[in-house]
Amino acid sequence: MLAQRTALFKSSGTAAASAAAKAVAASGKEIIDLTAGEIWSHTAPSVREGAVAAINCNINRYTDTLGLIELRHALARKISAETAQPWSADEIAVTTGAKQALFNAAMVIVNPGDEVLIPAPYWTTFPAQIVVAGGTPVFIETRHTNFVPRLADLTAAVTRKTKAILINTPNNPTGAVYDRDTLANMAQLAIDHELWIIFDECYGAFAHAPHVHHPIVTLAPRARDRTLIVNSFSKSLALTGWRIGYLAGPKAVISAVRALQSHTTSNPNVIAQHALLHHLETGDPAFQLQLQRQVSDARALGLSILTALSSVPQPAAQGGFYFYLDLGGLQRSAKANGRELNADDVAGTLLMDAGVATVSGTAFGDPAGIRLSYGIDLHLLDQGLRRLTATLDTWN
Template identity: 65%
Template structure:
């Protein structure tokens, strides 16, 4: 009875993990939820001021479909600063979060049968939206290279049907940060094969240690005419629920996205637009610095706790705010190992035995990984990771005792 396209995708794996955590909590179990791709934080003062001022002024009318001109101009200045190139408002569309920016990109770029190269593990929405648009996701495994794709593997995946390659750095779910050389090689490959680059930098504000985030357009300026830069304020300003993002790219793509968006959501939330505009005009980056400092502390504490894991490598966690655990050794076939299976088994057991909610790597195309968010409070993170390590090491001790 349903449209055939509904068989092409399932509900988001991350959303399903959050729902499982809520269900366990509703059942009376004490849960530490490490599933969400959001930061637990108060609003930036300028965001609050901008929203309240807009409400007090009675702002309640439609804006231009792809956002207020003043906001698009401010975003063009931001992208210009980020990339070292001059961008105009006509090259920017404001969207209801990065998901809509990516959906617009898929719908205006892809024809049925087109292929899109997606490095794996991947954010669950990337392949789903390709399928919705009638395309075919082609996965390139990155697990053997610290979750960064090898250019030769991408090149091998290119065919005459290849239309685009998706780049997510800092990466969700793995936290990997792509280096300059990798970005340069991918850009040159895309130029040589006439392929679009969909560049998701939603976690670009969160890189750690000696790592740095680079825009692919700043690394290879010639790729700009074939690149869509996708970003949002869900992460950098902890505004996940406000649904405000943007896409920057060639004017013909932005014009097509405008036409599409006029028939889907129309303009993004007007109060959120005013709030972000106020922040861009008045903010001094103090809120962002404080947010990064807090996440740096959470990362450091989390890595110290995870260093006690016995059969699981400590994640590098180069960027974003996720720890991505490789469970390959833990899940190695052993007749006495109670955890033979896949990441789903581990996730269910952690929720039941430790009260810790995580996201299975199966949502990201990896049956041997789990994602943990450290965007929660330090107290909850410390308690949750402590229980997680205890449970996982307990399984290791069980294996040892049976040998």
């Protein structure tokens, strides 16, 4: 028999959507895949150089559980520059991507029965990991406030069991970028109620003007000792397959993470560590700037095509590289005609009729939305979004 905890979670909804797209494509149907949370790009030259050099030097041994000390020093300098707060290497854990950083955070701060506030829609892994740690996700609905949580709603959700607030900005899946006041208020709420802040800024490199990404500890230095920063290079350097990220937080938390990680993955991949260290030491921003331009161009193209949608409002797409479509109007129209329509129905029809793979909002706790990634090749994005708009507009 399987362990009881396996009943508490299921496979990632985004992974399931990608698998469904691959299955249909394997049957011979041409599919344009807008499900993946990654940017189509070559590897940064500095990353390649660092990896090749490490391989040529026959580097193949364990590192410190928390990662190379030189890499942790480099990350501390990076985070210090980004937050205007001093950070040291013993406040940094290098992890196998942001997912491990999030898992580590949940496992070392959440006790069975603790509640964690999570704005919804949410990335599917957030509540799953809280549940695995024995906690209870408490969802804060944001659809009525342009996908940005209101302080009043957060405050009303706080109970004596509340242990943490999980903040993800720029947000996956909605693309919302939280403004200064929202973040400052959330930080003050955490201070007032002695809550942890888990601050996921994996999409921080992709805030689209006039929107700006703000590290929460910059706005609220007093929240520093209760904030865990989660980040990775999967998005900012298009390194999803390399699995390299980090967790930054108080020394006591990082010490507990060391013990936990020593029993899970040991150290992160040593070649990826050396590759990232070389990139950080060269300090060349050219590749990341090129990646940001690529994403910006894709966003502009996508928004120009999506203006053709007549029953779906244009997505804000303030940050990241996702369009999040609000299907509420389509659902109301369908209901007026005597039928129910949810996001799963829409995603299924788009896949089979339009040959476009999307992620249903049900994966994010929202039966009235679908997520489209615009991190793909521009030509395919153009084709895919035109097929999608043509299909959705037939439902008016």
